[in-house]
């Protein structure tokens with residue numbers, strides 16, 4: 001690449017057109033610690049090399065999370081709202097305490113129940129797709145992954161789970177006219193969308209206080225931090241964290257994986273022939289999709305890296321999607337290879353904030369791709385895919401396929 005591509009990382013079109021991969025290749029080679037002044041008025045550092053991203057994840061004393069993981073409002077998790085109240089937006093020691101109380105609601109026994117629930121929903125969705133001769137993978141099949149997880153983790157029924165997925169989809173799609181009216185003030189819009197999610201949890205909370213269930217709401221309503229119960233708002237923030245963390249990520253990873261398999265039929269056939277490849281296939285799909293494109297941190301004290309001074313108070317973004325294509329860490333990174341090993345992708349992040357829902361995501365994706373592998377040679381795209389307008393969550397909101 002001789003001339004610099006567009007590199008404003010706030011530009012959603014870059015991601016919708018998938019030109020971000022060129023932009024990141026250029027940044028890694030020429031400006032790996034990049035000061036991004038966005039057309040939207042934001043300014044932040046962008047770390048694009050694997051080693052720098054991993055370094056920032058691990059140095060949680062230098063790079064804090066209280067500004068939230070998302071640029072520009074961060075689902076209102078700015079320092080004075082969710083900071084140190086919502087798991088993903090907390091620093092130590094608060095983060096450790098919150099993790100201890102949330103963990104039982106996502107523990108191994110819960111993962112087992114999620115597996116059983118997702119299996120039932122997925123099998124029914126695939127049966128419907130076969131009977132109809134096709135489906136929209138994004139809306140008819142992949143959403144059953146988070147639906148099954150929510151039913152178990154939140155203790156809600158199928159219809160409630162889909163209602164909640166609709167709400168979080170609007171939050172994550174807050175720059176996409178398919179989900180919201182994108183006119184007006186973006187921060188107000190986000191606050192409004194968040195209030196809808198809070199209302200959903202508020203309706204559920206009162207009856208849960210009275211029972212001793214092991215769903216997240218019941219667990220949080222009984223929890224005590226330093227001897228004090230969690231304020232109601234903190235319960236909602238953390239339920240929202242789990243819902244937003246899990247709803248879009250696993251279903252969009254499934255969709256991007258399907259697109260990759262349709263684009264690489266030889267890899268699809270290889271997976272169908274070699275069931276032992278399933279585990280490494282899911283890792284490669286996670287790397288390839290890099291659905292959580294970046295996370296944000298705030299510099300807590302001045303620090304120099306490769307001659308660049310990052311000042312206390314600056315925003316820093318850690319671009320998983322770029323680290324996962326770093327040619328110094330992955331051989332031939334633009335090759336989709338289901339047998340890739342080693343494959344130390346950063347799709348779940350790293351360090352103290354590494355995804356707490358990863359075991360749930362893994363079981364959802366293993367079930368999904370085990371079933372999708374069996375469709376090799378029988379499934380094809382039957383219409384244009386539609387990409388989510390976001391630079392934070394990379395996803396596909398419509399993916400029509402026909403099955404022969």
Ligand code: HEM
Nearest residue numbers: 069087088245246249250292295348349353355356357361
């Ligand atoms: C393919 C699916 C998923 C991907 C790619 C993904 C990605 C991530 C990433 C990159 C982080 C780190 C955030 C940071 O460092 O600031 C994270 C954290 C988190 N994820 Fe996931 N996630 C997935 C699925 C899930 C699921 C299924 C759940 C819940 C059921 C979940 C809940 C969370 C929560 C609560 C955190 C905050 C953890 C902490 O701050 O300690 N995620 N996820």
